[in-house]
Amino acid sequence: MVLAKDVEIEGNRVLCGKGTELTPAIIERFQRMDVSHVTVAGRPVPEEGGKTLKEQVHDVEQRFAKVRHIKPLMYLKKRIQQRLIDSRAAGSQKAEDADAGSAGQEAGGDHG
Amino acid sequence: MNRLLVAGNADFLGAESRMLLEAKGYQLNSCERPQDAVALVLEDPPDLLLVEKGFAEGGDRQLIKAVVSCLQKSNIPILLALSADELANEPDWQDAYPVDDIVIKPLVPVDLLARLRLAEARMLRVFDNNPLSRLPGNTSILRAIRRVLAKEEPFAVCYVDIDNFKPYNDRYGFSRGDEVILMVARIIVNVIEELAREESFVGHVGGDDYVFIVHEEKAEEVCRRILHNFNMVRNLFLSAEDVAAGEFVGLDRQERETRYPLLSLSIAVVGTGGGRYRHSGEIATAASELKHYVKKLEGSNYLLERREPDSAGGAATNGGDEVAEVETGKK
């Protein structure tokens, strides 16, 4: 995993810069310095036991069930659903890329 | 002045003392858990406090701290009840137990009563505190300055002033003016408490003038934080339209309509290092010259007195590019 954003700590000091690859040592350092979460590059991959995309989209549909007559909210609903779909698609694409790519990667390769 | 909070283990007060105090008109409220006592102090403060030393493993100190650390409650007399043995161990009266008086366990009712009465009377005699901010006044300020002048380590004596306070008062009324005075007092106290507590001092000369003293190396950080916090809070004390306009219109001393910038702070910082000053009056004079310059700067600013040529000196403004140095004429 690679950091998508700088990890800042107290006093706006940068602990770890964007682009750094997370190693177990670095993660341990984060824990010691009480960093609770970081932003990594790439789209979230569905967790095991998590909902399928279909279920998630349906959940959103249900949430908005009582406001079908309100146009702006229907737009909001569509956008939220679309983002879910997009992020899943990107996530699986990245996973495919990574699989395909790692086969031919050498140590000096540049992931970017 | 008769609501007494009694905090300690079950019935350390004793039935006799309780009866006597109630007979003499005290309203007693007992707490065995420090948590409850602290909540009371925060939301419904008593007039007097009687604490049993060592109850609830440190609960006594938490409670004392809660009372002492809040400006508005610094006039609540605190009595500490302890055993002769504990007394022999010489508690830390400065830091851990800044109490007003002690009573020895087992409590003797008439003794306890006398101590409570005396503590109340003493509180009324403390005339030096500013009635609004409860901060020490002129006499204490002079004493504090003299104290640091006598020390080896360098201190910074800082004079804080609220700019355009009179037009603000005229526009918003004295009640609001009082709120602002209180607000600045709290900001100064809280910043120093957090950043530069050691050997520090905060006083309120009166009106919109304050004096604080910190170790010299902390001065800039403290000034910057005070100004930052002031800027964060200031707009709550102004009307939305004035904030939007960035100024307000008032009358000057000649009754002419003038535009005034919004409230800001000016801090003049005089260092005691290098043995430059020997008398508190000299510090006040130096400060007043500095103030003359810093009050002219737009917005909130602090200004350090320029040091001797061979040491690093300087001044700073609040985020502006302007850096002003001032020769005070002192060698």
Add this chain to the structure above:
Amino acid sequence: MPARPAKKQGAIMVEPELTAEQQKKRDNIRKALREVKNLPTLPGIVSKLTRMADDPDTSTDQMGKLISKDHILAAKLLKLVNSAFYGFPQRISSLNSAIILLGFNVIKSLIISASIFELMEEQDVELWEHSLGCAVICNVVAKRLEINDPEEVSTAGLIHDLGKVAIKMELPRESAEVAALVESAEINRFEAEQRVLGLEHAEVGGWLAKSWNLPAKLVEPIRCHHDPASADNEPLVSAIVHFADIMIRGLGYGHGRDIWVPPLQPRAWELLRFKAADIDEILDEVEEKLWDVKGFSLDIKAEAATTATKG
């Protein structure tokens, strides 16, 4: 107290005139809710704050950051700083300002005196996430609308559901009835509250905020977050909190079984003047910030678990 008039079609709820008996019931409940003392917060938050307060290296800023995620402690701070003793009656409407004016020691005392939920339920954490998420969206929207002090708006967004905790504490039986009705009838919580209690949490929150001397800038958005059109002084802030509440539910941060996105009031929509592109951009900004919310609640649950095992 005059009975509430029936509202026109198109508004949130249509209420009949109250009978004398219903009115009496309302007044009784109102009295009970006024007595509410120490509202509890999540144990994980208090234990974390206690650790922080005991650590000499902790700054007020750090504690402030955590408190800004807890709607109960935030409300307490605001109540304290606006109380008669502090000298700023109804003046302080932003949490950051409250923290600056109260200072480290007072905050520490507040933490010591804080009460906690004995048993932390899943639903409780959801309310915290919902409140924090609402604050986040309020902040984004307020900045977008170039409001002078966006932090005041996010403070209102943070504490808008105060009434829910008060109802749960003071009327636990009724609160459970309400929860059951939400589930069985599949309606919004505030509708269920109306049916069971004859009042709802926004109103209750408004009473509390008012009795705590909070400024109108906070009282109104709390009271009017389901019905921003009824706001006299702060219609825009109320509209923002109303919208943020809707959006955060749309994003999945409802509370308990009340997952339903409530209707958006036309008047609120008018005040906000958003177009489609605005919604997209707001979603963009908000999505990232909401990871903070998830992170926070994971933190709190982990904290509570550690404390539990320590015993």
